[in-house]
Amino acid sequence: MSVVLKTPSTFQQYKTLLRKDLEQEFRTKEMITSMGIYALLVLVVFGAALGQTTQALDLLQVSGGLLWTLIVFTSLLGLNRSFNHEKEQGCLEGILLVPLDRSVIFLAKATSNILFLLAVEVITVPLFYFFFLTAVTPGESFWLLVLPLLVGTIGMAGIGTLLSTITVNTRGKDVMLAVLFVPIIFPLLFACASATTAIIVGAEGAMDVFYPALLLAAGYDVIMLLLSWVLYDFVISA
Amino acid sequence: MANAKKSHALPEGGQWPDAIAFWAVLAGAVLTTIGFLMAFLYAGPVNGASVDGMPEMIGGQMVSSKLLLSQKIFYFHMPVAIVSFGALAFAGYYSVRFLMTKNQRYDTCAKVAMEISLIFVVCTMITGDLWTRFEWGVWWTWDPRLTTYLILMLIIIAYFVLRGFIDEPERRSIYSAVVSIIALVDVPICLMITRMIPSSIHPVVLREGGMTGDMGMTVGVCMIGMILLGFGMYRLRFRQVRLAQRVQALKDELEEN
Amino acid sequence: MNPVLAEIYSTILPSAPFIIAAYALMWLVLLIYVVMVVRGLKKTEAQMSILEEQVAELRAQKH
Numbered sequence: 001m002s003v004v005l006k007t008p009s010t011f012q013q014y015k016t017l018l019r020k021d022l023e024q025e026f027r028t029k030e031m032i033t034s035m036g037i038y039a040l041l042v043l044v045v046f047g048a049a050l051g052q053t054t055q056a057l058d059l060l061q062v063s064g065g066l067l068w069t070l071i072v073f074t075s076l077l078g079l080n081r082s083f084n085h086e087k088e089q090g091c092l093e094g095i096l097l098v099p100l101d102r103s104v105i106f107l108a109k110a111t112s113n114i115l116f117l118l119a120v121e122v123i124t125v126p127l128f129y130f131f132f133l134t135a136v137t138p139g140e141s142f143w144l145l146v147l148p149l150l151v152g153t154i155g156m157a158g159i160g161t162l163l164s165t166i167t168v169n170t171r172g173k174d175v176m177l178a179v180l181f182v183p184i185i186f187p188l189l190f191a192c193a194s195a196t197t198a199i200i201v202g203a204e205g206a207m208d209v210f211y212p213a214l215l216l217a218a219g220y221d222v223i224m225l226l227l228s229w230v231l232y233d234f235v236i237s238a
Numbered sequence: 239m240a241n242a243k244k245s246h247a248l249p250e251g252g253q254w255p256d257a258i259a260f261w262a263v264l265a266g267a268v269l270t271t272i273g274f275l276m277a278f279l280y281a282g283p284v285n286g287a288s289v290d291g292m293p294e295m296i297g298g299q300m301v302s303s304k305l306l307l308s309q310k311i312f313y314f315h316m317p318v319a320i321v322s323f324g325a326l327a328f329a330g331y332y333s334v335r336f337l338m339t340k341n342q343r344y345d346t347c348a349k350v351a352m353e354i355s356l357i358f359v360v361c362t363m364i365t366g367d368l369w370t371r372f373e374w375g376v377w378w379t380w381d382p383r384l385t386t387y388l389i390l391m392l393i394i395i396a397y398f399v400l401r402g403f404i405d406e407p408e409r410r411s412i413y414s415a416v417v418s419i420i421a422l423v424d425v426p427i428c429l430m431i432t433r434m435i436p437s438s439i440h441p442v443v444l445r446e447g448g449m450t451g452d453m454g455m456t457v458g459v460c461m462i463g464m465i466l467l468g469f470g471m472y473r474l475r476f477r478q479v480r481l482a483q484r485v486q487a488l489k490d491e492l493e494e495n
Numbered sequence: 496m497n498p499v500l501a502e503i504y505s506t507i508l509p510s511a512p513f514i515i516a517a518y519a520l521m522w523l524v525l526l527i528y529v530v531m532v533v534r535g536l537k538k539t540e541a542q543m544s545i546l547e548e549q550v551a552e553l554r555a556q557k558h
Contacts, residue, residue, distance in 0.1 A: 187427050
């Protein structure tokens with residue numbers, strides 16, 4: 001009888017890596033809890049900051065931006081954590097010993113980051129609506145909000161995975177990630193905030209802003225994900 | 239700028255570009271001075287003033303009636319902005335070279351080019367912001383070009399902060415090369431996105447409504463001067479950094495013995 | 496004088512400080528950088544010559 005050694009396919013490797021992240025999360029619930037509570041706290045801060053705003057129109061116009069502020073800060077927290085425990089337990093070294101294509105690590109890590117972020121958004125966006133948008137009437141096509149949220153999350157998780165891999169090896173990780181992350185995702189943030197504001201306000205011609213902004217954000221996603229995918233090999237091997 | 243040789247020779251201090259680096263700085267200084275004088279003495283004082291008696295060319299639009307002395311900033315603003323982006327492009331080029339060859343020399347080149355880019359970006363911000371202050375009456379507005387340059391400046395600063403936060407030279411050079419490539423891709427996207435999203439809040443100002451011959455000439459002289467200046471500064475700084483590296487290597491060797 | 500031109504020329508004086516400031520600050524930034532680099536170069540060259548002397552001394556001792 002001979003032993004058959006089969007190299008797992010790339011997709012299997014990807015699935016294994018992704019499952020590792022998800023299982024760890026299901027066991028500890030560390031990421032979701034910390035990100036969720038953090039998001040809630042940011043909402044409370046918004047409440048204090050906007051305490052004096054009475055005019056409904058003002059709130060409608062700033063709420064798109066506020067939502068994205070919330071998402072950026074929460075994803076910063078999540079991205080910081082996502083590589084921290086890999087580093088702490090020497091897990092990354094183990095993964096790097098396995099003969100697999102390095103970009104698979106990127107894809108798996110980016111996917112798990114996207115999933116965590118989406119999970120947090122599922123909790124926080126309704127909360128945001130509850131706290132800030134029930135008193136005012138957002139535009140009719142409010143539900144289209146999911147599109148910029150999705151596009152923005154993919155882009156942020158993609159480039160954020162690359163950047164957090166860089167910053168986890170530096171001194172002052174948390175600060176460094178913010179310093180790199182915020183300027184680099186600025187275009188995406190700008191486009192997504194424009195799209196979100198357009199549909200929340202729901203003024204006439206909102207769609208003329210919404211679709212171009214969404215398209216530009218998607219373009220950013222494609223370019224930046226490809227770039228991160230190419231560059232990831234260098235970063236993770238360093 | 240410092241793309242002197244695409245051959246196999248590594249960029250090193252003391253090669254032929256250094257012989258002309260000093261003269262490049264000097265010529266750049268002279269040319270920018272000439273450009274400065276031309277901007278005030280040679281170029282038409284008022285854009286459209288030669289069509290005296292045809293007020294509809296000047297009046298009617300508030301914007302064009304103010305294209306005046308403040309427009310003189312433009313003669314230096316545009317060349318400086320172009321040089322800063324050119325330096326960024328060279329930093330990106332050297333970063334790619336670094337990732338291909340893993341030779342530290344290219345990392346040094348990229349770092350110095352980034353530094354030059356930062357200096358010129360700061361100059362662009364200063365000139366652009368003072369123009370904004372007079373033309374639009376505000377110190378800051380989220381205009382596409384202003385925003386893009388702010389983002390560019392922040393990314394370059396982040397690049398240097400990152401370098402400061404990593405101790406291992408190998409890792410530092412790889413990470414910073416990756417960041418500078420991302421910066422090079424990110425900045426045009428930023429300009430495109432901030433420009434193409436329709437927004438009714440910001441004023442659209444027609445600044446380059448066609449240049450007359452004398453204006454083009456002045457911009458050209460300033461442009462050549464700034465490019466020479468940027469090149470000369472790059473070589474000077476590069477020579478200094480290389481020399482410092484060699485001093486360090488020599489010191490280490492002496493300590494070992 | 497053409498009234499429009501008169502209006503145009505009336506903006507020269509208020510805008511002058513900004514233009515002067517823009518040129519002056521830009522010139523200052525470039526100048527400071529060049530001066531810093533040249534000074535750094537001088538310093539490193541001095542260090543280099545000191546080191547070369549040391550190396551020469553060490554060589555002389557060994558022989």
